[in-house]
Amino acid sequence: MTDFTAEGGHGAVPTSGVPVGASARPGYPLWEVFLRGKRGLNHVHVGSLHAADAEMALQNARDLYTRRNEGVSIWVVRSADIVASSPDEKDPFFAPSADKVYRHPTFYPIPDDVPHM
Template identity: 90%
Template sequence: MNASWPLYEVFLRGKRGLNHVHVGSLHAADAEMALRHARDLYTRRNEGVSIWVVRAADVTASSPDEKDPFFAPSADKIYRHPTFYDIPDDVPHM
């Protein structure tokens, strides 16, 4: 049966979390079942307040082979980091 149930990726937003975080994956026949499986597998210790599931097949991922052209050009551009600015104390989440 495993072969016929597609893989879903699970994203969870915790009580104190601001955004959904990828926590793992599971098998399910459809999205509704995936939500319930996610509840049973990933919120057993009261971790979450919101769940997203998405079919793994629907995730478009960057290729490891293209690592350099994708990411290397940004490595030496330190002016893109906000380290040259004073951040006021009351700006949250920086």
């Protein structure tokens, strides 16, 4: 026989026979969610979720992170696919760019009417 509870206002919810951590779906990969707001130009990391595939991750991200019409675009990226530099490697990793001053935008005139520069 299954036990039920009505705590939290969700009605009759089974309390026995439910695996621990069922909401996290341990077999599902972790996805990082990036959202672009109506006024912004950049996608911003807003959180993470577990999903079986990209389609499910996109739908779950929409349901979870845009409940109040906060965004116009969503990206979902598998956490395992993200490669990043370490803050500890900042000096040796970015040092070569200091040798190429001609690549810095200080040598190019930017017109005043060009937005977001």
